[in-house]
Amino acid sequence: MALLYQPPEEIIEGTNIYLLGVNSVEFSLTKNKLDVSKILERQHVKPLAIVEGDNKDRYASKNRQLLSWLHLKEDTTEQMKKNVSYYLNQTDQKTNQKIDAFLNRERIGGDSGGLALVLSGKVKNGDLQNEHPIAITGSIDKNGDVKPxxxxxxxxxxxxxxGISYMIIPSENKKEAIKIRKAINSNIQIFDVATIDEAIDVVEKINEK
Incomplete structure (x- = not known):
């Protein structure tokens, strides 16, 4: 599987809150990473990473999807929708429509957009001010905790x-983030948060600068 660049997405225009997603492409007929690299090179595509999988990985992925279709396993995207709606129950109709449109997409790929959606809604609703582009990733639970x-x-x-200067991540990913930032020699300022309230405080502090 090749992991590719996907532009950060401002779900609600004017909030400067950017949700982070990773585009992935599976190569089922290739033998190794080198074969995938050659294919991408011919297409002038530079991957962020190439990850090797096996039949066990593919079957596990298919089984998770089947369980979801049969409603035997809780859909993380559906749970994210419930959690986001709970924290944005006072947003205006247009804001809710844009968030709902995102949540109803066919392929979201998990629940890591929950924190970004909540903060986007709060900025749009006037409960939070933000003038700086901030990349945000983190899932949320019903208690307002930010999960890895x-x-x-x-x-x-x-x-x-x-070119985004600020990024908010879950606190449980902090150690990993420090190593990654150093390894890729990035100047981005990363803030870790454990709750939605902490994330709101970070956004306010960024805007004080």
Missing amino acids: IGALKEKIQIASIS
């Missing part, structure tokens, strides 16, 4: 490539 996410290295790379 995956593909952190690729998300830090995407934020850095895009």
Whole structure:
């Protein structure tokens, strides 16, 4: 599987809150990473990473999807929708429509956009002021806690490539983020938060600068 650059997305225009996602492409007929690299090179595509998988990985992925279709496993995207709606129950209709449109997309790929959606809604609703582009990743639970996410290295790379100066991540990803930032020699300022309230405080402090 090749992990590719995906532009940070401002779900609600004018908020300067950018959600981070990673584009992935699976190569089922290739033998190794070198074969994938050659294919991408011919297409003038530079991957963020190439990850090797096996049949066990593919079957596990398919089984998770089947369980989701059969409603035997809780859909993380659906849970994210419930959590985001809970924290934005006082937003205006247009804001809710834009967030709902994002949540109803066919391929979201997890729940790591929860924190960005909540902060976007609060900025749009006038509960929070933000004048600086901030990249945000982190899932949230019903208690307002910010939970860890995956593909952190690729998300830090995407934020850095895009020229965003600030990034908010879950506290549980802090140690990993410090190592990644040093390894890729990025100047992006990374703030870690454990709760939605902490994330709001970070946004306010960034705007005091």
